[in-house]
Amino acid sequence: xxxxxxxxxxxxxxxxxxxxxxxxxxxxxxxxxxxxxxxxxxxxxxxxxxxxxxxxxxxxxxxxxxxxxxxxxxxxxxxxxxxxxxxxxxxxxxxxxxxxxxxxxxxxxxxxxxxxxxxxxxxxxxxxxxxxxxxxxxxxxxx
DNA sequence: TAGGCCATCTGGTCCT
DNA sequence: AGGACCAGATGGCCTA
Numbered sequence: 001x002x003x004x005x006x007x008x009x010x011x012x013x014x015x016x017x018x019x020x021x022x023x024x025x026x027x028x029x030x031x032x033x034x035x036x037x038x039x040x041x042x043x044x045x046x047x048x049x050x051x052x053x054x055x056x057x058x059x060x061x062x063x064x065x066x067x068x069x070x071x072x073x074x075x076x077x078x079x080x081x082x083x084x085x086x087x088x089x090x091x092x093x094x095x096x097x098x099x100x101x102x103x104x105x106x107x108x109x110x111x112x113x114x115x116x117x118x119x120x121x122x123x124x125x126x127x128x129x130x131x132x133x134x135x136x137x138x139x140x141x142x143x
Numbered sequence: 144t145a146g147g148c149c150a151t152c153t154g155g156t157c158c159t
Numbered sequence: 160a161g162g163a164c165c166a167g168a169t170g171g172c173c174t175a
Contacts, residue, residue, distance in 0.1 A: 032161085037152060039162070044150075068148065 051069055058075045060067065067075060 033153080036154095036162085040153090040164090041151070043163075048150095070148090 051072055054076055055067055055072050058067070058072060058079055060075075
């Protein structure tokens with residue numbers, strides 16, 4: 001875990017002057033603040049865990065660097081739209097992607113996710129990449 | 144060194 | 160009253 005800010009502590013806000021209130025009240029305030037800080041840290045921890053899970057599910061196109069939170073959200077959005085488009089197209093044409101689509105559906109389990117990124121032919125790779133329009137540089141997302 | 148990203152603290156608001 | 164959620168402020172770390 002990252003180190004905490006040295007200038008701030010869990011002992012309460014610096015604006016709560018100990019002199020301006022009774023020691024009991026001051027202690028209550030600092031205790032509440034400390035508890036609130038702990039809850040907030042826990043909440044953010046849960047949020048970050050959720051982001052990590054999302055990163056594992058979202059494609060990274062060979063990027064070594066971990067996606068930022070913003071990038072992860074944009075990528076997830078684009079990914080969902082791409083999958084939606086694939087479904088719509090497949091339904092519309094019924095073939096020739098039908099068989100490939102059925103195969104992919106068999107793989108749509110979190111633990112077997114990587115198979116989604118394997119392609120049996122250049123055509124299939126082209127197809128899914130054309131459906132996928134997230135761009136890092138311009139932060140552009142299109143369906 | 145500047146800029147991006149992030150963790151943490153904090154006070155405000157809303158809800159139970 | 161207390162917890163959850165949120166946004167702003169702040170400072171640390173990392174990279175180009």
